[in-house]
Amino acid sequence: MKKILLVVTNTSKYPNLERATGLWLGEAVHFAAEIEKAGYEIDYVSPKGGYTPLDPHSLQPDQMTELDWEYYTNTNFLNKLSNTLPADSINPNDYAAIYYAGGHGVMWDFAEDENLQNIASAIYANGGVVSAVCHGVVALLNIKNDDGELLIKDTKVTGFTNTEEIAVGLDKVVPFLAEDELVRKGANYVKGDDWSVFTVTDNRIVTGQNPASGGAVAEDVIKLLKSL
Template identity: 75%
Template sequence: MKNILVVVTNISKYPNQERATGLWLGEAVHFVDEMEKEGYKIVYVSPKGGYTSIDPHSLQPDQMTELDWQYYSNDDFLNKLGATLSAEDVNPEDYDAIYYTGGHGVMWDFPNDEKLQNIASKIYDNGGIVSAVCHGTVGLLNIKNAVGNYLIAGKKVVGFANTEEIALGLDKIVPFLTEDELVNRGANYVKGEDWAAFAVVDDRVVTGQNPASGGAVAKGVLKLLKSAR
């Protein structure tokens, strides 16, 4: 099968601020690059389908690596971001794993999207992997397993830390704090150093803390996929 579903946001502006948002570029790029090097096909999906904007803050020189620039200069990659599938167009049977990218916009369209939740739940029930990075972990908040319990309850997970949100000055702007809500769903929240790459694996749930962690999540996902062969 060897297909990976990468979830991106449709939110391009903070609903409560005159501030742009969108996909945090590096969080897609560093995960996708690791998976593509191992021969996996990447399919992009968003709640509504169609265009996903790139958060302009993720394009600042201090955020961009050489790899980020390679993808940002790649028309094929950008065209895929401009024409994502909608959740209703996705057959969960076709995918080995789902990966939720971040960017602050996801806090408004990931948590309550039941179609994406059902896709993730079915991928997991089929023996696949559910993964996320940074704010993308809010996509995991309301996923339930086959018996109706929260998927992340009792599992070790990580996501964007309260201390990192406060450092950005956005803790009063976002609708909730990622770390707090992961804990509220019964997850065993752990964290690494602020802004450093950090990811954890528990069963078939792989999560990363911040924008630096996409590659670390990919490595965790790949280790699980290889062990399942």
Template identity: 70%
Template sequence: MKKILVVTTNVSKYPNLERATGLWLGEAVHFVDAMQKEGHQIDYVSPKGGYTPIDPHSLQADQMTELDWKYYEDQTFMDKLGTTLAAAEVNAENYDAIYYTGGHGVMWDYPENESLQKIASTIYQNGGIVSAVCHGSAGLVNIKDASGQPLIANKKVSGFTNTEEAALGLENTVPFLTEDALVSKGANYVKGDDWAAYAVADNRIVTGQNPASGGSVAAEVLAVLNTAN
């Protein structure tokens, strides 16, 4: 059994828009389900700790799968999202992998959170996995490796595409574009078709492109864990 830290946002509203945001529920559900089926333990962390808001757009009928509904109605799972650990109180030495979920809110509380950066850097330096999906990849941009360089430099990395952001009409609302931010840190940005599931693994960094990719990230993370065993 491995211990995996799942990161969620505390941001419930766009700071510059009268619109709710938060965790894109499916991005947590499909990853967590795959990990738990393999017997791995999940803890939940957010920058400030406590409550994880759910993006209401992720709960619309056309976005929810049967699995999403199962977890949404699971009080134990939802209680865990409501009582996350604070990043500053987490001991990174206890974890084998970290997974950054997405939702637009993360763009305002992931990138500059030094506690999350230190957790991920420590996990990676200890031979663990750093993973993310969709906007969650924005949480990787300021993580440093042991030499102080960007962790994602010269590695294949995916995340929400510029064209997907433009399709939502939010390219001028977000503080930066995820794809551009990853490229700016020297990552070898890769992607599949817009809205299709896509994930890539490169030297213990596993990333997925969009909301459809949580399960694909989980499969890649499991493959790396199984190889390590």
């Protein structure tokens, strides 16, 4: 059974704000829990490799579920987040799917990373699944298919909404709005109610709208892999 690649950020601080950022913990945890339950092994990768910072806001009591605490107190899991593989070391042929976790940090290191783009392109070309949640969907913006077309062009996707970004007060801080940029790149952007669990599957591309949707993305990825 091929492995699943879980991609996380290396960005620890907003470049234009005195505030910490990083991986939104739950977006990795809830995806990983479902994937591991289905019997898949996960490798953790980031653009540069090494440590992935955790967004401190994702560790607030009102954000942490029992499952989040279970992973957050698991030394093995934390060691994986501290020692992620660098993107340039990955052999895409080893993986059945790739998943981009979010957190605002990814807004500065996912979209333009050619190594991450090439990994996803190869996994998709091999018949695998490309998936992302929340801000992690910005990793899909510049991925191309075998024909040189943008992978998300004319494809139904979701991701963090403009209204959700405004609600957290960071719409003027991020370099662009995920929803607007997906539309600009030719995707067929759809969304559910703000903060509700919402996912979309189209052409072996699975996307989730917000932090609540990571587990649901995993379920959809597993269904897809079983049908291939």
